[in-house]
Amino acid sequence: MIKKSFFLLILFFIYISMLFSENLLVLRGNPSQGCLLFGEISDKVERIFLDYKKVPSDKQKFIIGFDRDEKLNHIITIVLKNGKMYSTNFKINRSSYDIQRIDNIPKKYVQKPKNVKLVKRIKNEAKLLNNARNRIAENTKLYISKIVKPVKGGRITGAFGSQRIINDNPESPHNGLDIAAPTGTTISAMANGLVRLIGDYFYNGKFVLLDHGSGLNSIYIHMSKICVSKWDYVVTGDKIGEIGSSGRSTGAHLHWGINKEDKRINPQLLLKNSDKVFLRIRK
Template identity: 35%
Template sequence: MHRRALFALPALLLARASAATTLPGLSQGGFVIAHVPPGSRAALDGRALRVAPDGAIVFGFGRDAAPNARLVVTGPDGRAETMPLAVARRRWDVQAINGLPPAQVTPDAGALRRILAERERLAAARAVDTDGSGFAAGLAWPAHGRISGIYGSQRVLNGQPRQPHFGLDIAAPTGTPVHAALPGRVSLVGNFIFFGRVLVLDHGHGVNTLYAHLSAQSVTEGQMVAQGQPIGAIGATGRVTGPHCHFCLSWFGTWLDPQPVLPAVQG
């Protein structure tokens, strides 16, 4: 069973406006799919949300999201209702590693220029907002293997905090097939310094998935893919210590935790 948060808002909007509502998925790193009356408008903390013809909306909360959010739904009759959302805090694994050579902590100028260009390209792919409905299919495991890294963990290298780990690492031998976790369109195919051979798929409404450190990519930008379709193979490209698929889920520029919304058993 998929463990995404899925709820119908009209009933929830009857809750007292003074009390924040706590629901499954409303946590740091959480991914939420909800339904409003078709023809409504919706906004999360002032940001307009795309509303599907059936009333589906989707949003998420980052690793360090504030504890409170506010969802406003304006029905087809023009009446607006506000629902406070309580975003549960989570505790993250933070490790300090000291005594590393400086070159392993701070990239040289040439590498830094390339890293910045790659970040811009990735940001552009993740900013795409289409009316696709692939996000509603229910996340499937992209590969089979041992979980070697989890969302939200962070390392402090020589006293310098590094970017938190924003994905789920699935370790398996090089060449192990990687499949599309949701149906969608290939929005990026690249070979990056950190991510190595990387793919990004757009699933509509700002939802996208990323697959990194691949040994092979078997799709092209703009191609439509079905859920479960082979898109590449696990590898050890980029900055890694062993073969694995670094798998990410995000809502626009916000990285989300894919593990709570994946099936409990790899299938």
């Protein structure tokens, strides 16, 4: 009996201390390789550091991206306006990817384009896309709201992170999610953002690149039709194009890619539990 009331008393004190403690930082999302995490800080926080590197925030909100092959152990630190410092270690989950080995493929099927004009075009297009992403990385505003799947329905035909090893040569991993749907199906913006680049490229076909701020960008490729112009501001769910098979594509589908600066983000991880709190720093 005494034991039980002692236990209840302790619970009561924990409850009271939780009522009076304050959230200084909250992190939400799926803590895994390839994830995007959403953070909020109280107005007492002056600076945030992830693994000792400064993380920018906008109106007390910030985002963190972890790459496909990110290390698992991290440390998050906050410095308050009064100079106090708090740190917490956390671990993210390892993600598994589908690795496919294909051997004995005749050389002529795996050769890269050799035509000088075409090689020049491909190089130039990669440079334009890279430049646009670098400019997005300089944008410290954060437009992001909630994230939605850009296609209603559809069938997932290509997972993020999968990789093919052809005749012992590893190809670059699949940096996005493929969603197959009939040509003409609406493609919507995954979140609020600015249209930073549109084009019709050799590999991508017709595409739209959105800037969500804080280095976060999303790309929608192989479209049959682009429905926005450069510098348009779109909100979550706005129509930006239609499904197609333009560029290097073997059938009507959307390739949906997300990058946070140089980190490759898995879109599928954003479609479930991205609101779930997994870390708090309390005063």
